[in-house]
Amino acid sequence: MLIRIDFESDVPIYEQLRDQIVIGIADGSLKPNEALPSVRRMSADIGIHAHTVNKSYAFLRDEGYIIIDRRSGCKVAANLPKTDKAFTKAIKDKLAPIAAEAACHGMKARDFGELCEEMLEKFGEKKEEV
Amino acid sequence: MLIRIDFESDVPIYEQLRDQIVIGIADGSLKPNEALPSVRRMSADIGIHAHTVNKSYAFLRDEGYIIIDRRSGCKVAANLPKTDKAFTKAIKDKLAPIAAEAACHGMKARDFGELCEEMLEKFGEKKEEV
Amino acid sequence: MLIRIDFESDVPIYEQLRDQIVIGIADGSLKPNEALPSVRRMSADIGIHAHTVNKSYAFLRDEGYIIIDRRSGCKVAANLPKTDKAFTKAIKDKLAPIAAEAACHGMKARDFGELCEEMLEKFGEKKEEV
Amino acid sequence: MLIRIDFESDVPIYEQLRDQIVIGIADGSLKPNEALPSVRRMSADIGIHAHTVNKSYAFLRDEGYIIIDRRSGCKVAANLPKTDKAFTKAIKDKLAPIAAEAACHGMKARDFGELCEEMLEKFGEKKEEV
DNA sequence: GTGGTCTAGACCACG
DNA sequence: GTGGTCTAGACCACA
Numbered sequence: 001m002l003i004r005i006d007f008e009s010d011v012p013i014y015e016q017l018r019d020q021i022v023i024g025i026a027d028g029s030l031k032p033n034e035a036l037p038s039v040r041r042m043s044a045d046i047g048i049h050a051h052t053v054n055k056s057y058a059f060l061r062d063e064g065y066i067i068i069d070r071r072s073g074c075k076v077a078a079n080l081p082k083t084d085k086a087f088t089k090a091i092k093d094k095l096a097p098i099a100a101e102a103a104c105h106g107m108k109a110r111d112f113g114e115l116c117e118e119m120l121e122k123f124g125e126k127k128e129e130v
Numbered sequence: 131m132l133i134r135i136d137f138e139s140d141v142p143i144y145e146q147l148r149d150q151i152v153i154g155i156a157d158g159s160l161k162p163n164e165a166l167p168s169v170r171r172m173s174a175d176i177g178i179h180a181h182t183v184n185k186s187y188a189f190l191r192d193e194g195y196i197i198i199d200r201r202s203g204c205k206v207a208a209n210l211p212k213t214d215k216a217f218t219k220a221i222k223d224k225l226a227p228i229a230a231e232a233a234c235h236g237m238k239a240r241d242f243g244e245l246c247e248e249m250l251e252k253f254g255e256k257k258e259e260v
Numbered sequence: 261m262l263i264r265i266d267f268e269s270d271v272p273i274y275e276q277l278r279d280q281i282v283i284g285i286a287d288g289s290l291k292p293n294e295a296l297p298s299v300r301r302m303s304a305d306i307g308i309h310a311h312t313v314n315k316s317y318a319f320l321r322d323e324g325y326i327i328i329d330r331r332s333g334c335k336v337a338a339n340l341p342k343t344d345k346a347f348t349k350a351i352k353d354k355l356a357p358i359a360a361e362a363a364c365h366g367m368k369a370r371d372f373g374e375l376c377e378e379m380l381e382k383f384g385e386k387k388e389e390v
Numbered sequence: 391m392l393i394r395i396d397f398e399s400d401v402p403i404y405e406q407l408r409d410q411i412v413i414g415i416a417d418g419s420l421k422p423n424e425a426l427p428s429v430r431r432m433s434a435d436i437g438i439h440a441h442t443v444n445k446s447y448a449f450l451r452d453e454g455y456i457i458i459d460r461r462s463g464c465k466v467a468a469n470l471p472k473t474d475k476a477f478t479k480a481i482k483d484k485l486a487p488i489a490a491e492a493a494c495h496g497m498k499a500r501d502f503g504e505l506c507e508e509m510l511e512k513f514g515e516k517k518e519e520v
Numbered sequence: 521g522t523g524g525t526c527t528a529g530a531c532c533a534c535g
Numbered sequence: 536g537t538g539g540t541c542t543a544g545a546c547c548a549c550a
Contacts, residue, residue, distance in 0.1 A: 007459050007460055007461060008457050008458065008459060008460075009460075010539095012460070012533075012534065012535090013460060013461075013534080013535075014534080014535090019226070019227040019230070022227060022230045022231055022234060023226060023227065023230040025230070025234050026229070026230035026231075026233035026234050027230075027233075048461075048535075049534095049535050051534095051535065052534080052535060055534090055535095065234065080234050080235065080236065081234070081235055082235060082236055083232070083235040083236055083237050087235055088245075091228060091231070091232060091245070092245070092249065094228050095228060095245075095246060095249055096149070096153060096249065097149040097152060097153065098221060098224050098225060098228075099156070099246065099249040099250050099253070100149070100152045100153040100155070100156035100157075100253065101152055101156075101221070102213070102221060102250060103156035103157075103250050103253040103254070104152060104155050104156050104195065104210050104211070105210065105211055105212060105213040105217055106210070106212055106213055107213050107250070108250075109247045109248075109250035109251040109254060110247060112246055112247060112249075112250045113243045113244060113246050113247025113248075113250070114243060114247075115218075115221070115222070115225075115246075116225060116229065116242055116243050116245075116246035116247075117239045117240060117242060117243025117244075117246075118239075118243075119222065119225055119226065119229040119242075120229050120232060120233050120237070120238075120239035120242045120243070121239040123229070123230065123233040124233070124239060140533090142539085142540060142541090143540080143541075144540080144541090168521085168522065168523080169522080169523065169524095170521095170522085170523090178541080178542085179541060179542050179543070179544095180523095181540095181541075181542075181543095182540080182541065182542085184523075184524080185540090187523090197268050198268065198523075199267050199268060199522095200267055200268075200269075200272070200273060200522085200523080200549065200550075201267060201308075201522085201549085201550060202522080202550095203521090203522055203523075204522095204523085270524095272548075272549060272550090273549080273550075274549080274550090279486070279487040279490070282487060282490045282491055282494060283486060283487065283490040285490070285494050286489070286490035286491075286493035286494050287490075287493075308550075309549095309550050311549090311550065312549080312550060315549090315550095325494065340494050340495065340496070341494070341495055342495060342496055343492075343495040343496055343497050347495055348505075351488060351491070351492060351505070352505070352509065354488050355488060355505075355506060355509055356409075356413060356509065357409040357412060357413065358481060358484050358485060358488075359416070359506065359509040359510050359513070360409070360412045360413040360415070360416035360417075360513065361412055361416075361481070362473075362481060362510060363416035363417075363510055363513040363514070364412060364415050364416050364455065364470050364471070365470065365471055365472060365473040365477055366470070366472055366473055367473050367510070368510075369507045369508075369510035369511040369514060370507060372506055372507060372509075372510045373503045373504060373506050373507025373508075373510070374503060374507075375478075375481070375482070375485075375506075376485060376489065376502055376503050376505075376506035376507075377499045377500060377502060377503025377504075377506075378499075378503075379482065379485055379486065379489040380489050380492060380493050380497070380498075380499035380502045380503070381499040383489070383490065383493040384493070384499060400548090402524085402525060402526090403525080403526075404525080404526090428536085428537065428538080429537080429538065429539095430536095430537085430538090438526080438527085439526060439527050439528075439529095440538095441525095441526075441527075441528095442525080442526065442527085444538075444539080445525090447538090458538075459537095460534070460535075460537085460538080461534085461535060461537085462535095462537080463536090463537055463538075464537095464538085
């Protein structure tokens with residue numbers, strides 16, 4: 001699980017870290033029940049404050065991606081959350097501005113759909129390799 | 131062109147406004163060459179400071195969505211930017227964390243692709259109605 | 261004398277007009293003693309307020325490029341101002357930020373000098389053609 | 391790094407500040423990777439509002455001169471932007487009105503070229519001293 | 521009328 | 536501590 005943070009990005013570091021862990025789970029680099037590096041370890045590895053790692057982990061826990069156990073550390077949740085109505089709505093809200101940008105730039109609905117589909121497929125492929 | 135700002139949201143107001151204008155252009159509520167409300171007018175309408183509106187407009191101008199004409203204020207660009215390599219990459223970067231979330235929630239690539247495709251189609255439909 | 265104004269530019273229109281007239285004098289499109297279009301005519305031709313043309317003309321007069329005669333209209337000055345110490349200093353001040361940009365972008369002094377020299381030579385060539 | 395702002399000038403303060411920082415980078419007063427004063431510090435030092443400094447910094451960032459690091463504030467970019475076609479064109483556009491003025495004042499192409507060359511050379515000399 | 525600049529000062533997120 | 540956001544309101548240049 002390689003984490004790459006762009007310190008010059010306008011995206012907060014804790015959010016970049018959270019995103020990359022979610023991507024790691026999606027593509028199988030991180031498997032259910034697999035242990036995550038401890039907060040201290042992770043912060044040392046990528047050179048950021050433990051505080052910041054903590055924030056990312058807390059978000060991931062609240063979203064159901066990971067389990068934080070005071071004694072045994074963190075691990076990826078065995079049962080990842082499922083797609084439900086609320087989740088679909090949340091996804092749509094996040095997608096709306098991006099889809100609008102694509103539409104303004106003259107992208108065809110079909111092409112956009114395929115591009116999105118491919119992105120998910122890639123996660124699936126990587127997962128099988130692992 | 132109805133603008134709705136969520137003052138509770140952690141998304142900056144100027145970004146919400148920017149997003150909604152892009153969506154407005156995408157769905158045809160705002161047509162190329164159509165005039166936008168003046169900075170003062172918009173700020174009064176939605177109850178935010180003129181500075182904030184200004185910032186949104188400046189972003190939209192830099193991204194090629196609107197034109198700020200020295201004589202007459204702001205209007206939607208006649209020639210919206212086209213899809214190019216850089217844009218596709220930017221879109222993919224924005225999409226990645228969302229796609230990963232969907233994957234983690236067990237969404238099928240096919241379903242995600244269709245969901246995305248439908249979002250763009252909706253813009254097209256609304257546009258034709260207008 | 262063809263005038264082209266970019267209404268979307270952040271450079272004020274009166275300044276664009278002033279600049280283009282100076283360029284016209286430099287390249288010989290406008291010769292000493294030649295009459296300029298009246299304020300009214302110019303404003304109608306390029307579709308801007310007479311007020312704005314007036315401002316440009318007033319600047320040009322103050323800088324010694326043109327003569328404004330209440331009765332006979334405007335004409336290019338017969339004796340254009342000469343290079344003196346004050347002018348050289350003014351030029352340098354305007355040049356400084358541009359030169360600094362060039363330096364930061366790794367441009368060689370020699371190349372920058374040649375680029376500048378060529379720009380002036382072009383004016384001279386056009387002048388001879390006229 | 392001494393900053394001098396002319397509050398009487400018609401050139402916006404944020405632009406004066408931006409220009410002076412670019413000049414500072416050009417002449418070596420500010421070296422790549424060197425930290426810039428924080429927004430607050432700079433605003434206190436030169437007696438202008440933090441907003442105004444912020445605007446200058448944002449411009450410099452967009453132009454590639456400085457890096458805004460989420461952790462430690464601002465520093466001069468390690469890899470300054472290079473001269474490309476777009477940059478050369480931008481330079482020419484900025485140079486055109488100045489060159490025209492020089493031509494009107496009877497300056498020889500050769501002299502103008504040398505004057506420009508010398509300006510860049512000065513930056514180089516100062517840089518070596520540092 | 522328009523957008524742009526600047527100030528003053530509050531508040532927040534980030535690290 | 537840092538930069539970023541937002542408000543409030545003054546003032547200006549432009550057209």
